[in-house]
Amino acid sequence: MAKYEPLVRYLRRQKKAEVELSFRDIERIVGGLLPKASTNPGWWRVEHAPSALPQQRAFAEAGYAPEPELKAERVRFVRIPSPAAGVPGVLAD
Template sequence: MSKYSALRRHLEAASGASVEMAFREIDDVVGGLPASARRYSAWWSNEHEGRHVQARAWLDAGWRVANVNLTAERVRFNRA
């Protein structure tokens, strides 16, 4: 089980067409984001295949990253 399973469950429980979260909120949900999540927008890509296990969490929950703002440390997920 991936540490990002908690994010998947969190998003599965969310309502509405869009959810915006601060990185610190996601930190709390998953037990800490890696430094690369704060440095590289590619970390937030909607890549189901490959090494991005974090992306599988939101994609499997039925969400996609619509926008990530590294400066403000915020991400918006839209329902897929």
């Protein structure tokens, strides 16, 4: 996941519930090109499992679910609600 750590840090700093980035923006943030596989919707899944791909774990760690627009080469990252959000008497992070 080291390649995507700058993206994790970037997303964690965001205050908005949604952040839209172009593929080029993401490449600038991570300091390298996205792989050809990034044109596949499955590449953008959020996965917590140790066997998940590095970027999938990075999205999960950042707390954002990507919604790619592959033809436009843009991704809208939508904040994933914390499990405690909206539960009375439980404080969310």
